[in-house]
Amino acid sequence: MGNIIFILFRIFPILLFLCLEILAFAILSRYNPYYNANITNRSNSFIGKWYNSIEEVRSYFGLKQLNNDLAQQNSMLLTENFLIKSQLNTLLDTPAIRIIKSNITLSNFEVFSAKIIYNSLTNTRNFFVINKGSVDGIEEEMGVISQDGPIGIVLSVSKHYATCMSLINQDANLSIKVKKSNQIGVLKWHGPGVQYGMIEDLPKHVKLKKGDIIETSGHSTYFPEGIEVGSVVKQTLSSEKDFAEVYVKLNNDFSKLKHVFVIKNNNSKELKGVLKNLDSLTQIKPNGK
C-alpha cells in the first residue's frame, strides 16, 4: 500500500502534466476556430474510416440475414411478376378462351422462398430437401424453381421440411416449349452430367438452332408459363425415329443451388380434377366401343 502511494506520489507530476496538456488541447479544439474546424474534419474522416471498416466486418455476419431477406423479397417479386404477366396476357390476347386460360394458369401462382439443405447430384434419381414444410404452407406436387429456372417438384412434405424430386432425376418430366415457335415437348434427364437435359418428343420437322430458348409450357400444374429452362445445344435427327433428340443446356447449376422458390398453384386441384375427368372420358370411350 505504502509502495503504491509512493509510486503515485512519484508519478503525480507526469499525470498532472498529461492532464493539463489534454485540457489545453481541449481548450484549443473548443475555442480556437481553426482547430475546431480542423479537428472536426480530421475526426470526421477518421471516425468515418473507422466505422466503415467496422461495418465491413459486421456486414459479413449479417450476410445470412441479408440473403434470407433478399430471398423473401425475390419471392414477393416473383409472385407479382406472375400476376403482372397474367394481366398482360389477358390484355394482349383478346379471344375469350385465352383470357380464361391465362386466368386459370397464371394468375393464381403463389411463391414461397426456401433454402436447400440437402442436394444429391451423383445418382440417377436425385432429390433435394428444402427447409420449409407443411407449417409454411408447402404441399405435395408443388413446383420448385431457382432464379435460373425450374429445378424440381415437391414429393413429400413433413412439418418443417419437404423432399423434392430434382429435375436431374430420370423419372422427372418437365413440360416445355420452344420460345420462338411455341412447339411443345417434354424435357427429360438421363445423365450423367448435371448440365444437360434432353427433349425426345419434338417432331422432326421442327428445326432448332443452337441457342434457341426453351421455357416452361404452362401445361403442367407445377410451373407457370414462360420460365426459362435452358437453351438448345444441338439437335440430332436419326432416320429411325420420328422424333428428333434435342440436347438442352440447363440454365441452373444444380451443384450451386441454395435459395429456391416453391410455387403454389391455387387452381391445381381444380385443374387436376378436370384432367382426371378427361382421362376417365378417354378411358370410357374405348371401353364403350
Next chain:
Amino acid sequence: MENKPIRILLIGLLLFFIHVLFTKNINFFELINPQIFPIFFLLFPRSFNTSFLLIVGFLYAFLIDFFSVNLGVSIVPSVLICFLKPFILKLIYNRDASETPIISVEIQGMKFILRYLFISLFIYHIVYFFTEVGNFYNIFYVVLKSFLSTVLSVLLYGTFMFLFSTHSNKREIKI
C-alpha cells in the same frame, strides 16, 4: 528571481504586461515573433515542486491566451516546458554552480542563464508555432521562425539585464 511571493507576483505581472502590450505585437517579416513571458516560469524558484509549477504555468498561459485571439495555443508549450524544466536544468547544469533553489544571473552566471533560456525558449517556440500552425507542412519555416524568435527573446532578456544590472557585483539582481 528570489523566493519571495510578492516579488514573484510582481515579475509575473511585469512580464504579462510586456507580453500583452509589447512583444505580442512584434512580428517582423512574419518570421520573428518573440515570446518572453515563459521566462517567468523558467526562472521560477526551484523550491516549489513541479506540480505547483505546472499549475502556475497552465493558469499563467491561460491568462496570456485570454488576451490574444488563439485561446489555448500558449498553454500547450507552457505546460510542456514547465514539465521539462528540471530535465533541461539537469542537462546543462554547470557543475561549479551551487544547487541553490534560485535561478539567477548572479548565482549561475550570465552564460549559463542565456544557454538555459535559449534551449528552453527554443523548445517553447517550436511547440508554440507548430501548435499555432496546426500542421506539419512547413517544417522548415516553423523551425526558422522559432529559431529567430528565440534569438530575439534571449537578446531582449539579455539587453534588459544588461541595462538594469550593469553593476552586477554591487547590486542585487532582480531577474
